[in-house]
Amino acid sequence: MSALARSLSTTLYGRRGLALALLLAPPLLWLGIVYCGSLLALLANSFYGLDEFSGVIKREFTLKNFVELAAPANRDVIARTVGMAAAVTVGCALVAFPIAYLMARYTRGWVRAALYLGVMLPLWSSYLVRVYAWKLLLAREGVVNWMFAEAGLSWLLQGILAVPGIGGPSLSISSLGTFIVFVYIWLPFMILPIQAALERVPQSLIEASADLGAHDAATFRKVILPLALPGVIAGSIFTFSLTLGDYIIPGIIGDSSLYLGQVVYLQQGTAGNVPLAAAFTLVPITVMAVYLAVAKRMGAFDAL
Amino acid sequence: MRSDAAPRAPRALQAAALAGMAFLHVPMLFIFLYAFSSEDQTYVFPPPGLTTKWFGVAWERPDVWQAIELSLQVAAVSTALALVLGTLAALALARTRFFGREAVSLLLVLPIALPGIVTGIALRSAYGLGGIPFGFWTIVVGHATFCVVVVYNNAVARLRRTSPSLIEASMDLGADAFQTLRHVLLPSLGTALLAGGMLAFALSFDEVIVTTFTAGQQTTLPIWMLQELVRPRQRPVTNVVAVVIVALTFLPILAAYYLTRGDEHARAPHK
Numbered sequence: 001m002s003a004l005a006r007s008l009s010t011t012l013y014g015r016r017g018l019a020l021a022l023l024l025a026p027p028l029l030w031l032g033i034v035y036c037g038s039l040l041a042l043l044a045n046s047f048y049g050l051d052e053f054s055g056v057i058k059r060e061f062t063l064k065n066f067v068e069l070a071a072p073a074n075r076d077v078i079a080r081t082v083g084m085a086a087a088v089t090v091g092c093a094l095v096a097f098p099i100a101y102l103m104a105r106y107t108r109g110w111v112r113a114a115l116y117l118g119v120m121l122p123l124w125s126s127y128l129v130r131v132y133a134w135k136l137l138l139a140r141e142g143v144v145n146w147m148f149a150e151a152g153l154s155w156l157l158q159g160i161l162a163v164p165g166i167g168g169p170s171l172s173i174s175s176l177g178t179f180i181v182f183v184y185i186w187l188p189f190m191i192l193p194i195q196a197a198l199e200r201v202p203q204s205l206i207e208a209s210a211d212l213g214a215h216d217a218a219t220f221r222k223v224i225l226p227l228a229l230p231g232v233i234a235g236s237i238f239t240f241s242l243t244l245g246d247y248i249i250p251g252i253i254g255d256s257s258l259y260l261g262q263v264v265y266l267q268q269g270t271a272g273n274v275p276l277a278a279a280f281t282l283v284p285i286t287v288m289a290v291y292l293a294v295a296k297r298m299g300a301f302d303a304l
Numbered sequence: 305m306r307s308d309a310a311p312r313a314p315r316a317l318q319a320a321a322l323a324g325m326a327f328l329h330v331p332m333l334f335i336f337l338y339a340f341s342s343e344d345q346t347y348v349f350p351p352p353g354l355t356t357k358w359f360g361v362a363w364e365r366p367d368v369w370q371a372i373e374l375s376l377q378v379a380a381v382s383t384a385l386a387l388v389l390g391t392l393a394a395l396a397l398a399r400t401r402f403f404g405r406e407a408v409s410l411l412l413v414l415p416i417a418l419p420g421i422v423t424g425i426a427l428r429s430a431y432g433l434g435g436i437p438f439g440f441w442t443i444v445v446g447h448a449t450f451c452v453v454v455v456y457n458n459a460v461a462r463l464r465r466t467s468p469s470l471i472e473a474s475m476d477l478g479a480d481a482f483q484t485l486r487h488v489l490l491p492s493l494g495t496a497l498l499a500g501g502m503l504a505f506a507l508s509f510d511e512v513i514v515t516t517f518t519a520g521q522q523t524t525l526p527i528w529m530l531q532e533l534v535r536p537r538q539r540p541v542t543n544v545v546a547v548v549i550v551a552l553t554f555l556p557i558l559a560a561y562y563l564t565r566g567d568e569h570a571r572a573p574h575k
Contacts (some may be wrong), residue, residue: 016400019481023396024408027389031411035449045429057432064456091442093328098320115325117561122328124503125510125553129528133331135533136338139347143334148351186326193443226534247420248512252533261421268425268517274432281425285418 003022004261045278055272065279074263078283081260084179084250085243089190089236091183096190096235097228103197105192119195123188131252134181135291138253168255175262178254185249190235197231198224233295244284260284333552347539358540367528375525378440379508382447386504387497389448390455395489397456398463415450423450424517431518438520446518447511451504458500458564459493466492478494492532499563502556510553525549 048061068074103115122130137143149155160172161167168174201224209219247261258266260283267277313321339358341351362368393412397405415423427446436442466489474484513524517526529549532542 009381009532017402020396020400020402024391027396027412027456028408028436030389031415031452031529033451034430035415035423035426036411036446038423038430041430042422042426042435044433053466098317099324100323102313103319103559104506106310106317106431108310111409117558118329120561121557122332124557126332126504126546126550128512128526128533129331129335129512131535131550132529132542132546133335137331138332141346141348143349165502184327184331186322199516234494239547241417241419261419264421265516272434274425274429278429281422285422288418 042278042281045275045290046282048275050273050275063274068276069279069283074166074280077258077260079261080285081244084175084182084259085240087179088182088186088243089239090241091189092187093194093232093236095183096187096194097232100191100194100228100231104195104201113130114131119188119191123192125183127152129132130183130185131249134177134184135172138170138177138180140170140172141242172253173255175255175257178250181249181253182243182246189238189242191233193234193238194228194231196235197228199225223268230298233298237288237291237295241284241288244287306331308561335547335550339540339541339547341540344540347404358544360547362541362544367523368541370550371523371525371528374440375509378443378447378524379505379507381444382508383464383501383504385444385448386455387449387501390452390478390500390504391493391497392457393452393456394459394463395485398460399468410461412453412456416453420450420513421517424514427514428517438518439522442518442520443515443522443524444516447508450511450514451508454504455497455500458496458560459502461564462493462496463489479517495563499560502560502563506553506556506560510549 002292003088045057046065047061047063049058049064050056051058051061069078099115099119103112108113139145142251145154145157148154157171160176161169164172166176166179168177171180205223205227206219209223210216214222240304245261247259247265250257250259251262260280264280267273267280338347338353340354340356342355343351343355357461393408397409411515421567423446427442427449430436431438431442470488470492471484474488475481479487510526511532512524514522516530523531525545526549529545532539536542
């Protein structure tokens with residue numbers, strides 16, 4: 001056995017390429033066949049049609065799905081989803097920046113470790129539970145309403161809810177509620193890349209700026225902010241992409257207006273129209289491809 | 305004064321960061337509170353009374369136990385597959401340069417770079433075209449696919465930290481490639497693989513978006529939770545299960561963090 005292992009080892013050592021191929025074969029076969037194969041199946045499906053009478057998928061080339069994508073109702077869904085993704089990205093960046101800035105520049109040792117864990121735990125776990133928490137908080141009889149009432153500010157909440165477009169009968173049935181939950185769920189994905197980018201800003205650069213007579217505010221604006229931007233863009237890749245594809249949050253918290261992910265889910269589920277669902281999925285893929293191309297140009301990948 | 309002491313943050317920054325962290329964590333505290341609420345019809349706040357009886361009620365529910373069991377099985381098998389595939393990929397890619405290397409690492413990251421719904425519908429399309437019936441293994445295949453990169457990231461970070469001279473020393477002392485792998489590489493990888501495995505386990509245990517497309521009639525714990533969110537049956541039981549999910553996923557993540565303190569931090573997962 002050991003002689004066999006040794007001779008095999010010698011053979012492999014002489015041929016690095018062979019060793020590499022043997023190591024890579026299983027993961028490549030898995031991802032190549034299972035994942036790429038599935039993506040190709042998705043692409044193929046988007047060009048198939050549905051038999052109108054039997055509801056069975058017809059494997060014939062058609063562009064019908066893409067024509068249907070451009071229908072006004074579907075265009076609204078796409079615009080609404082992209083708009084929400086953009087708003088959520090801005091919201092996340094605004095809330096995340098102070099946290100990332102404090103972590104990167106003003107903390108050391110166990111404080112930093114605790115903050116890091118505090119950001120990492122919600123990032124890895126309990127997605128549904130965290131959405132559920134907001135169902136409790138935003139319900140009409142729930143915590144947020146109670147707090148507004150206790151503070152004597154119910155009129156303010158009612159005023160916000162009366163705003164057309166973002167309001168609704170209660171926070172849990174409004175697009176403002178959807179927005180809040182999206183920001184809450186994806187926030188850690190924005191904090192970590194900004195923190196990573198800020199940690200890489202050399203102290204000497206900040207000292208140089210001060211030596212040259214810049215006030216703290218000027219240093220922040222002219223030195224720190226531009227260097228943090230790749231981190232913000234890296235974070236925005238996550239927040240944007242995740243919002244585009246999520247179908248669970250707007251289904252649980254929000255008014256009844258549909259988002260892209262929900263349409264995909266409904267089409268493949270109740271409607272049984274996998275081809276149209278597949279065509280819809282190509283929208284976030286295309287949007288993300290464009291987004292990634294722009295982000296790459298702005299140097300965001302170095303901050304990932 | 306120690307020279308590495310952190311400078312003091314401006315008040316406004318402290319306040320903004322504190323508010324942000326509170327926003328990130330306070331909502332979860334209410335989940336714990338509501339698990340003890342005596343109210344079972346609404347989410348009324350403050351709860352009219354506190355009780356521990358819902359833990360007993362949840363304990364008696366066979367559907368909850370079945371969902372937990374299925375989720376544990378799926379996570380265990382997916383993690384095992386991801387550990388094998390991710391380790392192989394890391395050993396191949398950690399210190400080599402070859403044509404197509406970038407493409408391979410892109411392929412590894414793709415399942416978590418694209419939104420979960422894309423992975424989900426893609427797998428569903430493939431199962432549909434292939435006439436594969438939904439079941440345990442269709443869930444596992446999906447989970448393993450996005451768990452590979454988690455193991456890979458942890459293993460690669462550790463391999464980059466392991467000095468190449470250790471491998472050379474082992475070879476110089478007459479060990480063959482397999483002995484070096486067994487006695488030098490794998491021991492140094494050990495805790496990184498354990499950490500990667502725990503994160504993969506947590507990720508699989510918590511996953512819902514891909515699972516809804518690949519599960520058929522099977523109910524994993526997150527699917528059970530989703531059904532309760534859409535059509536609540538017994539809200540207090542849902543609250544208790546929520547607390548259980550948080551506890552079950554926090555432990556492996558904390559352990560994984562502890563095991564990989566010195567490595568550059570692994571990349572974010574997806575949803």
